[in-house]
Amino acid sequence: MKSSTRIKRRQLLKMALLGGAYGLLPGKLFTACGLLDSTVEEGEENFDLANKKVVVVGAGVSGLSAAQKLKELGAEVSVLEAQSRLGGRLWTDRSLGSPFEMGAGWIHGPRGNPLTELVDSIPATTFVTDDDSLVVYDKSGKQITETLVDQLDADFTTLIDQVDEFMDTQTDLSLESAIR
Secondary structure (H helix, E strand, C coil): CCCEEECCHHHHHHHHHCCCCCCHHHHHHCCCCCCCEEEEECCCCEEEECCCEEEECCCCCCHHHHHHHHCCCEEEEEEEEEEEEEECCEEEEECCCCEECCCCCCCCCCCCHHHHHHHHCCCCCCCCCCHHHEEECCCCEEEEHHHHHHHHHHHHHHHHHHHHHHHHHHCCCHHHHHCC
């Protein structure tokens, strides 16, 4: 049975509206770049990266992980980083004598996350955050009610639905144009 690894437009739309390609799976990303046969047998990966040159932009966790995987698959990889340090949002400042985390502080989705294994390998204290204890503030610092947060979430879902429906009726339309 053949299986397509193409990403669905609605998935891409959601990811774009949420601020980036956070949810792209490597197979789907490789297909989009023309590095993976998009009609392989289900459960089978058909990567042919020998003699392929790939540039990874960003030396954060995602960029370095992607570079490592691409290299394992045979690609010649170059990593570009604009800052003078590696790590992206992972950034510990020790300039005052004790560590202060300037960047990422949570592992979101710890099950199956490679960062969990890394943290478990060092003597780091961890604890589970209660994601249902969310408190949201507006730009003036006033707490937003749970009712308003729920309404904003519903409005966002409606926006995604409307953009998706509009794109169904259009051809050759950019995501930006559809959102406008």
